[in-house]
Amino acid sequence: MKDQEKTTFTYPYEMFAYRCMPFGLCNAPATFQRCMMAIFHDMIEKTMEVFMDDFSIFRNSFQSCPSYLERMLKRCEDTNLFLKWEKSHFMVKKAIVLGHKISKEVIEVDKAKVDVITKLPHLTTVKGIRSFLSHAGFYQRFIKYFSKIAKPMTRLLEKDTPFIFSKECVEAFQTLKKKLTEAPILIAPDWDMPFELIKTMTKAESNYTTTKKEMLAVVYAFEIFRSYLIMNRSIVYTDHFALKYLFAKKDSKARLLHWVLLLQEFTFKVIDTNGVENLAADHLS
Known part of the structure; x- marks a missing residue:
């Protein structure tokens, strides 16, 4: 609460300050994450994972899960954390976690997120290309040769490059959208197989x-x-x-x-x- 006055804003004849952390503060995400890690420090990576306000409780068996779930809920109660019931899912074998559909065996893309990307019209601005590559790049590990396919579009992000959405760019745009809908399922790596790394080099x-x-x-x-x-x-x-x-x-x-x-x-x-x-x-x- 010592920094509460820094959120003060003025309104005709009055001044107001937030009583809780608002959206838009540059250090808000990091501060919130540190708070969550401090609260659940003895559980993280052992029985649960925390990313901002997304909590995931995991165990190898159903029998051991309820006790760890109860422990997490008790910690929330002790620290005055409120969870939205409608956003909570209990005892599931599959769940959407940070834009991915996670199960015991595989990781898949979230179809709802992909559908939004695939319905995008042709891009007409540098800002649009940057936004598309940012969204599509979130799932780049599902797409082999992602950086090579996207190269015609990434060139348009270079400084002083004229914006010409060429035939190559159109093909790259359509190919990425198609591959997102056909994205393969990720499984645990086979350590007996070779790994292949691809990197797009900057102009420098x-x-x-x-x-x-x-x-x-x-x-x-x-x-x-x-x-x-x-x-x-x-x-x-x-x-x-x-x-x-x-x-x-x-x-x-x-x-x-x-x-x-x-x-x-x-x-x-x-x-x-x-x-x-x-x-x-x-x-x-």
């Missing part, structure tokens, strides 16, 4: 030297798979000979040195291979 990244591009690929891969690699030993196979010695170099340029420092939290070694032996990467390039 496209102008990088070959060494920088190779380094960027390594950094990006470690960032994406961080949770799997952080406590394990890894091997980086590359046909770019200079990369092997770059990680040990202490006088690199600022950008490369920054990347080297980022990778120091991982345990890995670099093995250089001939291009003809590096078939997967050679095919992708």
Whole structure:
């Protein structure tokens, strides 16, 4: 309540201040999330997950669920949190969580969200393209080669680029809408199969030297798979000979040195291979 006066606004002859946190404050989401995590700190990741005002209680069996649900509700009661009954779902095997349909076995897109996207007319402004790519990008992990398909449209977001919604853009727009309606179901990964990463480079990244591009690929891969690699030993196979010695170099340029420092939290070694032996990467390039 110490910051309540900061929400004060004036009205003819009077001044008013909010008694609760209003919409629109730049730090409101982070403050609210910290509050939720403080309240449920001993339950998060063990029996429940919290994102803003979305609570999910989970267990491996039906028998153990009621006791943890009761514990969560008691905590809400003790801290004066009010839950809307009409937005609550109890003892379900499937549920819509943060725009995804979640079950024990699979993750699917929320059809209601997708229907809104697929009914959009042709885009006529940069703002419209940015909005569409933002919404469609929320489900990009369901669409293989999303960044490659969207590339004609992302070019229009570059500074000083004339807005011409070309035939390529129309095809990309329609393809993304179609793939959203046909989005596959996601299941737990098969660790015996190879993983494929695709990244759209910015205009500046496209102008990088070959060494920088190779380094960027390594950094990006470690960032994406961080949770799997952080406590394990890894091997980086590359046909770019200079990369092997770059990680040990202490006088690199600022950008490369920054990347080297980022990778120091991982345990890995670099093995250089001939291009003809590096078939997967050679095919992708």
